[in-house]
Amino acid sequence: xxxxxxxxxxxxxxxxxxxxxxxxxxxxxxxxxxxxxxxxxxxxxxxxxxxxxxxxxxxxxxxxxxxxxx
Amino acid sequence: xxxxxxxxxxxxxxxxxxxxxxxxxxxxxxxxxxxxxxxxxxxxxxxxxxxxxxxxxxxxxxxxxxxxxxxxxxxxxxxxxxxxxxxxxxxxxxxxxxxxxxxxxxxxxxxxxxxxxxxxxxxxxxxxxxxxxxxxxxxxxxxxxxxxxxxxxxxxxxxxxxxxxxxxxxxxxxxxxxxxxxxxxxxxxxxxxxxxxxxxxxxxxxxxxxxxxxxxxxxxxxxxxxxxxxxxxxxxxxxxxxxxxxxxxxxxxxxxxxxxxxxxxxxxxxxxxxxxxxxxxxxxxxxxxxxxxxxxxxxxxxxxxxxxxxxxxxxxxxxxxxxxxxxxxxxxxxxxxxxxxxxxxxxxxxxxxxxxxxxxxxxxxxxxxxxxxxxxxxxxxxxxxxxxxxxxxxxxxxxxxxxxxxxxxxxxxxxxxxxxxxxxxxxxxxxxxxxxxxxxxxxxxxxxxxxxxx
Numbered sequence: 001x002x003x004x005x006x007x008x009x010x011x012x013x014x015x016x017x018x019x020x021x022x023x024x025x026x027x028x029x030x031x032x033x034x035x036x037x038x039x040x041x042x043x044x045x046x047x048x049x050x051x052x053x054x055x056x057x058x059x060x061x062x063x064x065x066x067x068x069x070x
Numbered sequence: 071x072x073x074x075x076x077x078x079x080x081x082x083x084x085x086x087x088x089x090x091x092x093x094x095x096x097x098x099x100x101x102x103x104x105x106x107x108x109x110x111x112x113x114x115x116x117x118x119x120x121x122x123x124x125x126x127x128x129x130x131x132x133x134x135x136x137x138x139x140x141x142x143x144x145x146x147x148x149x150x151x152x153x154x155x156x157x158x159x160x161x162x163x164x165x166x167x168x169x170x171x172x173x174x175x176x177x178x179x180x181x182x183x184x185x186x187x188x189x190x191x192x193x194x195x196x197x198x199x200x201x202x203x204x205x206x207x208x209x210x211x212x213x214x215x216x217x218x219x220x221x222x223x224x225x226x227x228x229x230x231x232x233x234x235x236x237x238x239x240x241x242x243x244x245x246x247x248x249x250x251x252x253x254x255x256x257x258x259x260x261x262x263x264x265x266x267x268x269x270x271x272x273x274x275x276x277x278x279x280x281x282x283x284x285x286x287x288x289x290x291x292x293x294x295x296x297x298x299x300x301x302x303x304x305x306x307x308x309x310x311x312x313x314x315x316x317x318x319x320x321x322x323x324x325x326x327x328x329x330x331x332x333x334x335x336x337x338x339x340x341x342x343x344x345x346x347x348x349x350x351x352x353x354x355x356x357x358x359x360x361x362x363x364x365x366x367x368x369x370x371x372x373x374x375x376x377x378x379x380x381x382x383x384x385x386x387x388x389x390x391x392x393x394x395x396x397x398x399x400x401x402x403x404x405x406x407x408x409x410x411x412x413x414x415x416x417x418x419x420x421x422x423x424x425x426x427x428x429x430x431x432x433x434x435x436x437x438x439x440x441x442x443x444x445x446x447x448x449x450x451x452x453x454x455x456x457x458x459x460x461x462x463x464x465x466x467x468x469x470x471x472x473x474x475x476x477x478x479x480x481x482x483x484x485x486x487x488x489x490x491x492x493x494x495x496x497x498x499x500x501x502x503x504x505x506x507x508x509x510x511x512x513x514x515x516x517x518x519x520x521x522x523x524x
Contacts, residue, residue: 039180040152040228042167051162056169057198065124 111313112285116465116475118292126293127459128200129189131466134281136183137254145261148181152221159210184399185470191459194294205307213274229260237339241511248331249507252324283314288469290462322400331507336514344511346407349500354397355472360484361492366395367443376426387414430497434490447485
């Protein structure tokens with residue numbers, strides 16, 4: 001648990017370093033390009049009531065990933 | 071102790087990096103090798119092999135946006151985007167979400183003035199699934215009154231949430247209506263409540279037939295696959311979707327503006343006055359557009375920008391100032407929005423904005439400002455290109471907007487080619503009183519208080 005906390009903290013610091021070096025403004029250099037509506041948030045889309053026809057070609061195999069050698 | 075060391079080390083590394091990059095010629099950005107294929111039904115397919123991570127990203131960009139809408143049917147392109155998740159011949163209502171999320175993926179769709187896109191990222195072994203889901207809805211979308219009513223209400227709620235019940239929401243819509251004369255951009259993407267209510271099933275069917283044809287779309291695939299195998303799959307699922315005649319072209323002619331336009335909006339939800347100044351500009355991917363990008367960054371990007379220094383720090387007139395140059399296929403616009411500090415005068419803020427703009431017209435910008443703007447553009451571009459989905463989306467957009475997927479490999483060259491004199495030139499060309507539209511938002515406190523009391 002403690003290890004996880006330290007890991008999280010280190011990661012946060014590492015993430016902050018570029019902002020300290022290059023400025024927060026740089027992190028926000030990608031302004032919007034129009035006044036259109038923001039994308040509909042579908043990340044928490046409820047699957048309740050969904051009708052599964054089961055015809056979609058889902059690969060049931062587990063994806064095996066070869067990690068590069070250190 | 072470790073953290074202090076880390077910060078010190080990082081700080082020194084950063085200082086060294088900045089020292090060596092200042093004035094040094096920029097290294098070329100890694101070229102994106104793509105294959106551009108067109109199927110017999112007119113569907114254009116752009117593929118990019120990238121084996122750096124075991125994922126695939128697929129984007130389908132349709133050549134339709136709110137600019138294609140007619141009077142009385144505003145908001146229709148976006149409403150239609152919602153309909154695309156309600157099922158098709160072989161995919162049940164809501165199944166698209168289930169199949170993507172339960173197989174470790176993410177997905178969405180977006181609509182703007184100039185295009186509509188749908189996209190997903192999945193583990194590489196689910197490439198068939200991604201292609202199948204997109205092809206099935208292009209071929210056989212399920213269009214029913216029940217689905218339309220359901221999504222009409224969802225979009226109307228989005229409008230309430232993002233526009234009607236947001237401070238300054240009405241001002242943004244008012245600005246678009248005042249800024250443009252051509253109906254294509256003169257209305258909001260989200261549309262009006264009345265028009266959304268008026269949409270019929272027959273409208274949806276006609277829209278689908280006219281715009282959601284393979285010859286009016288671009289499929290972009292980026293990720294961990296072999297191009298030949300991926301193209302076989304694309305042909306298998308998309309290849310038999312019948313082509314359609316090309317939709318009518320949109321007249322994007324925007325008459326020249328001859329005098330300043332201005333209005334005031336009273337907003338019961340706003341707590342502070344706000345001013346937005348918009349200047350009509352050029353379409354995207356033009357030399358003036360890239361010069362205006364540098365100009366906009368110099369004016370209002372980050373705390374060291376001219377407007378932030380003058381309005382926020384020096385005069386303490388506003389609490390924030392921001393803006394951007396909108397990239398459009400037709401006439402774009404450069405926007406500047408400042409939200410005032412309590413007790414400050416709108417007139418003083420507006421005068422200061424024009425004073426800063428005038429300084430850009432007279433003197434070339436400083437070397438550091440010029441380099442900062444170019445570095446920021448380059449950094450943002452490289453960072454976004456790390457992501458396979460962003461590459462897929464940008465390739466699709468550049469193909470639909472400019473018929474030029476290779477722009478992804480040359481866009482930063484175009485930014486780099488901007489000269490300081492170009493920045494001054496476009497400031498003089500576009501940032502003039504006769505070419506601007508101003509919307510001032512004033513809080514309508516009495517009404518707000520009454521609303522809260524109710």
